[in-house]
Amino acid sequence: NTATRNERDEYVAITNPTANPVNIEGWSITDTEGIMIFIRKGLQDTNQCNDWLILPIGASYHTPEKFFSSGDGDAIAVATAFVSPDSSFSVLQAELNNASSSLYINIYQFESPHLMDLVLDAINRGVRVRLLLEGSPPRGISDAGLYIAARIKEGGGEVRLVHEPFLNHAKYALIDDKTTVVISENWKNTGVPVNTTFGNRGRGIVLRDEGLADYFTKVFLNDFYRAEDSRYEYKYEYEFTITREIPGGKYTPVFEPLTIHSNLTVIPVLAPDTAMSNETILGAINSAEETIFVKLFSTGKFWGVEPNPFIAALIEAARRGCEVKVLLDSRQYNLDDWNDNDEAIAWMNSVAREENLSLYAELADLDSLGLAKIHNKGLIVDGKVVIISSLNWNANSIRNREVGVIVENDAIAAFYTGVFFHDWNISVKGEGEEEWHGGDGSKERRSTWIRIALVVFTLFISFLIFSVVKRYQRL
Known part of the structure; x- marks a missing residue:
């Protein structure tokens, strides 16, 4: 060394x-x-x-910054909040179609031919397109990913691949130096589906602020120029035709995009730069006063030999009196290991039972929801702060290139809270009612109270019967 x-x-x-x-x-x-x-x-x-x-080597450190966007009823939209599978494709389609000068995309996996078509259309309109991809994902770049990268490069776009010790796991796009799109989803059929009856539950937002776009452009260009120019051409060693089949499913779309023209604040979240800063995710959890609602694709109880700091912060929030609910993905690959979603849920619910906390954790019922998986990586705090990101709550994730935003706006928070409880209620109760209850630990606590109530009710009825019998005996 x-x-x-x-x-x-x-x-x-x-x-x-x-x-x-x-x-x-x-x-x-x-x-x-x-x-x-x-x-x-x-x-x-x-x-x-x-x-x-x-x-x-060569990477810049980007400090946390706060951006303030304002709007009025006649102004251009300040932000559009959306979820997948309900509207992610239609929102991205509209934004890509509106690109007029530049389109910078950093995406972990790009396999959707329908989004590829929109990018190629932008190139044909004279838009400068730069695409940054992870060059060494665990299973390699898929044939569809290679094909799309080659087509975009052949069409006149610039394509670069990241080959660094940690993954380029970001998922965002920058349009015309003024619009930032941050999403939890890869650009695949499951993440951004054309058919809204199929796909992942994901979260995304379009933000129109030149200062914010400039911040992320600096991040993008630093990563882009550090990456390798994509000199490969797709090798047709065998005949490959990208599938344009549009899969369908049994999900019922519920949520239309929400566009607002009101004031909001945004703080960018970057890994490895600021993901563990007290000004970003941990800061939002530690400052919570009332509620925290978390929905995640992947996490675990431990980071190495230490407890997961994000989950530890949730437990501390519950100890302060906050109501905390956590909904995690239930696909088998998130349950097979000794340290993944089910262990995290068991830890939280065990602490909640022992300390009688308002902390509830559940696995999502994907079959009842009709979703491929929960792919969110975010939370809602006190009904006003929302975090949307690509960051899973695992030890390696904080060393990857991850991108997210912390958005403070009541309307946006209310939108995502509605989505959260739709998924929570169906997973916990089997129905998407407004009323909600706790998770796995709360089920046990509810059943305990029900048993106590039944015992009290039985004793009361027995006392009444006894009293009536004694009264008639005196007659």
């Missing part, structure tokens, strides 16, 4: 950490390749490992 520190103590570069793992007290660097760099978090200097972030 070779370590290099600059004069102002702002970064430390380490070469080949995989060949010779770095062992520094409180630091752990394993399963990485090439050159990594430790970036100090601003002016923070506590002589602890938490003062530093691990970034790939």
Whole structure:
């Protein structure tokens, strides 16, 4: 290993950490390749490992910033909130069709031929298209993904692939230097389905703010120019035709997009930069006063040997008196491991029972919902703050390139709260009523109270019968 520190103590570069793992007290660097760099978090200097972030060489550190957007009834829409499968395709279709000068896309997986068509149409209109893709996903880029990348490049777009120690797992698009689209979904048939009766439950938002778009453009270009130019051409070693079949399912669309013209604030969330900052996700949880509603694709009880800090923060919020509800995906691959969704649920509900907390955690009933999976990665806090992101609550995710936004607006929060309780009620009760109750732990607590009530009722009836009998005996 070779370590290099600059004069102002702002970064430390380490070469080949995989060949010779770095062992520094409180630091752990394993399963990485090439050159990594430790970036100090601003002016923070506590002589602890938490003062530093691990970034790939050449990556910039982007500080948390707050953006304020205002609108009135006659102004252009400030934001559009939407969910998948209900309207994700129609919203993206409208935004891509409106692109007139530039379209920058950073997406983990791009396999939808229908979205490809819209991107190619934009190129044909003279729009400058740049596409950034993960170059080494765990199962490799699919044939459909390779085909789409090649078609966009052949059509005149710029395509680059990220090959870094951690994944490029972001899912966002920037349009005409003024519009930012952040979504939890990959651009696939399940994530952005044409047929709204099929697909994942995902969450997305369109934000129209030039300052916000400029912030994300800087992030995009830093990642884009660090990535490899896509010099490959798709090899037709065998005949490949991308399928244009539009799958259908049994989901009933419920939620139309919500467009607002009112004031809102937005804070970008980036991993690895700010995902663990007290100004982003943990800050939102730690500042909660009343309610937290969480919907996630993937999490676990532990990060290495330590408890999951996000879930630990939820438990602490419940201890402060907040009502916390957590709905997790129930696909088998999120249940097979010793440290995944079901273990996280068991932990939360166990603590809730032991401490009598208003903390309820459930697995989604995908069959009853008619959904392929829960693919959200976000939460709603106190009925006013919403987090939409690509970040799963796993230890590796905070080192990936992940992108999200924290949006503060009552109407947007109410929209996503309605979606949350639709899915929660069907999963817990089998029906999408307005009334709601708790999760797995709450079922047990409800049944306990029901049994107590039945015992009290039985004793009361027995006392009445006894009294009546004694009275007639005196007659």
